[in-house]
Amino acid sequence: MSTLVSTSGRPLAERLLGVMDQKHHWAYPSLTRPGLTRAQLLVHFRHEYMVYVRDFPVLLARALGQTPPIDDVRRALAENLYEEQTGGLSRSAPHPELFLRMMEGLGFSRSEFVDDPGSLHPSARAYREWLSDASAASPWQVAVAVLTIFVEGSVNERAELAGTFQRARGEDAVNRHPLVLHYGCPPPAMQLVRAHGDVEGAHRADAWKMVLEHTPAGLEEVVVAATWRAHGLWSTYRDGVAERMGLSSVAARAG
């Protein structure tokens, strides 16, 4: 599949991009600059791992399991799932495993990432449970939009689709990553970033094609509403993590 997707004249694309334009959280700048303690970093990364990193391949599998026989949709989801659960396309390793290697690079141990839902902020549990339900619920277009556009996508979606934003790749992406620049993570531990640079561009294009080409007009409303719902739960989840990290939105806006 090509890497660019035409969204012009597609009201559904515009409405979904409107959600993605808002996928920014006030605490994000704190995460990309120096100054966080090890304990704060651990709170953030434990939540990310347990809320959607560890089980993302399974969420994709749940979505794949309910798609009708539309060959390009099944193939795109299967490719994405294969990469996430094996690292086979990027010749690396399962992405949850790569995430843990990155954590080891930061000096954390794997035992700090064992499942302990009780330690998650309630807003994190709510988002995790909703993703799990949405990935297996009909219509399948909602599951695919929520997982591959909202969860895997970023605030850069509009510019990336237009071809005006190019994500950093390879060693360039690793060397300017905040964990390397500010928190001492050794570049060899950043295989996850390399793998994403290698494959995510194609997966972004696939995500949009699946949803735009296979959502009938009568389902657009429900797909957009679910994507906004994902955004609302995600936003509250990010507020919860920031609270556990001791970050303040007032200080973040002032600083």
Ligand SMILES: [Fe+2]
């Ligand atoms: Fe990934």
